[in-house]
Amino acid sequence: MTHHVILGAGPAGVIAAETIRKHAPQDTITLVGDEAEPPYSRMAIPYLLMGNIDEAGTYLRKTPSHFANLRINQLLAQAVSVDVAIKSVALNSGGCLNYDRLLIATGSRPARPPISGIDSDGVHPCWTLDDARKIMALARPGARVLQMGAGFIGCIIMEALKQRGVQLSVVEMGDRMVPRMMGLTAGGMIRDWCEKQGVQVFTGTRVEAIAPGAPLKVRLSSGQTVDADLVISATGVQPHIGFLENSGITCLQGVLTDEHLQTSVPGVYAAGDCAEAFDKISGTTIVSAIQPNAAEQARVAALNMVGQRVELRGVTQINVLDTLGLISTSFGNWQGVPGSEQVELTEHQAGGGQGRHLSLQFKDDVLVGCNSVGWTEHVGVMRGLVEGGIHLGPWKDKLKQDPTRLVQAYLASAQAQGMWHGAGDGQRR
Numbered sequence: 001m002t003h004h005v006i007l008g009a010g011p012a013g014v015i016a017a018e019t020i021r022k023h024a025p026q027d028t029i030t031l032v033g034d035e036a037e038p039p040y041s042r043m044a045i046p047y048l049l050m051g052n053i054d055e056a057g058t059y060l061r062k063t064p065s066h067f068a069n070l071r072i073n074q075l076l077a078q079a080v081s082v083d084v085a086i087k088s089v090a091l092n093s094g095g096c097l098n099y100d101r102l103l104i105a106t107g108s109r110p111a112r113p114p115i116s117g118i119d120s121d122g123v124h125p126c127w128t129l130d131d132a133r134k135i136m137a138l139a140r141p142g143a144r145v146l147q148m149g150a151g152f153i154g155c156i157i158m159e160a161l162k163q164r165g166v167q168l169s170v171v172e173m174g175d176r177m178v179p180r181m182m183g184l185t186a187g188g189m190i191r192d193w194c195e196k197q198g199v200q201v202f203t204g205t206r207v208e209a210i211a212p213g214a215p216l217k218v219r220l221s222s223g224q225t226v227d228a229d230l231v232i233s234a235t236g237v238q239p240h241i242g243f244l245e246n247s248g249i250t251c252l253q254g255v256l257t258d259e260h261l262q263t264s265v266p267g268v269y270a271a272g273d274c275a276e277a278f279d280k281i282s283g284t285t286i287v288s289a290i291q292p293n294a295a296e297q298a299r300v301a302a303l304n305m306v307g308q309r310v311e312l313r314g315v316t317q318i319n320v321l322d323t324l325g326l327i328s329t330s331f332g333n334w335q336g337v338p339g340s341e342q343v344e345l346t347e348h349q350a351g352g353g354q355g356r357h358l359s360l361q362f363k364d365d366v367l368v369g370c371n372s373v374g375w376t377e378h379v380g381v382m383r384g385l386v387e388g389g390i391h392l393g394p395w396k397d398k399l400k401q402d403p404t405r406l407v408q409a410y411l412a413s414a415q416a417q418g419m420w421h422g423a424g425d426g427q428r429r
């Protein structure tokens, strides 16, 4: 009987365990997680902060006996090292766990910027349920909250913080908001929108030091000092893979895998935020720390772990972001690739409106990436064109003249290539 050990009980670990059980009813499955709570979704944390759900609402599976019913053994422990020669995982409890197949699904963890005072009381990341509890205790109506970082996660939690009635300031060292997802115009529009919603935004600015106390005194590179009752550190995440050092499992930015999610060591797989998976579409390996990837990679890894030969189609590089009600998107190579051509359309809205922006990047007659702000109707189509690598033929020039004709371009080109499966779906099959 094969023993599957899964390290990490987040979405990737849970989906892998369930998939293995479905396809290998007799195998033994052990799911190791180092957080005390039942497996939960970090994506639900903003809703918890808003008060829309309670903690139980974040749990991935609602029936307490779910894992026992599936004969998935749960173990509260932290993996501290892996010995691939004897197929054994050492745990922080001092014990060891032997495996036949191993899945590394340990996710990512918040980057810790090297700032003096970062460990002060009242400074927290927003990554775990435990962080959320600490934030909720301090983010009371009227509290002064300073958020370091205006990336993907930073923008997502702003809405929740605003709804808690805090006075919010955001400090981003990049020259615009969401700099790793959005170009200058799009990032600038998001900033303008946030300011209209009453958020104080500092871009091109670093937090240099945090002096402990009540309030915390946050010194910025602009020379200003901002008082804060709570500082939230949202300065990015990195794969949680330090325990694999010296294991012989190849890690670059994340745990390197092939298209079957197998690592450099046969029988050892990786999935989710911690994985640097091979993307067949671009021909490169990519860490893309979003939940749809965690779910799909876990499913594919699990199928391979039970002996099926299944390939990952691609690593999704998609971000649809809701920043205080303003929807923006970023698909594929939104910055372009060598030799690509670009078209941009920007409509600035006077007064309190949102404005709209589209930026499309073409390589030959393929849309290789795009950014949008304020367009919601094109999301499925943009994804379909970029992920499908659909040849636009004459539609490329038409789009360069009028980028808003994306839906027509998609229908005409995808249909011609037999890739159309219904308007608004936009997924390659």
Ligand SMILES: Cc1cc2nc3c(=O)[nH]c(=O)nc-3n(C[C@H](O)[C@H](O)[C@H](O)COP(=O)(O)OP(=O)(O)OC[C@H]3O[C@@H](n4cnc5c(N)ncnc54)[C@H](O)[C@@H]3O)c2cc1C
Pocket (backbone or CB within 6 Å): 007, 008, 009, 010, 011, 012, 013, 032, 033, 034, 035, 041, 042, 043, 044, 045, 046, 077, 078, 079, 080, 105, 106, 107, 108, 126, 127, 128, 153, 156, 157, 240, 243, 271, 272, 273, 274, 289, 290, 291, 292, 294
């Ligand atoms: C506030 C917030 C909002 C988000 N919103 C979105 C969103 O809107 N859309 C989206 O796509 N994504 C979103 N994400 C990101 C999404 O949550 C992650 O992509 C997803 O959780 C990845 O799943 P995972 O299973 O790979 O990792 P994780 O969910 O991080 O789970 C990994 C688990 O492994 C545990 N672990 C780590 N090391 C060890 C070890 N050595 N031994 C045992 N256990 C270990 C961790 O503690 C954790 O419990 C959000 C994240 C946050 C924090």
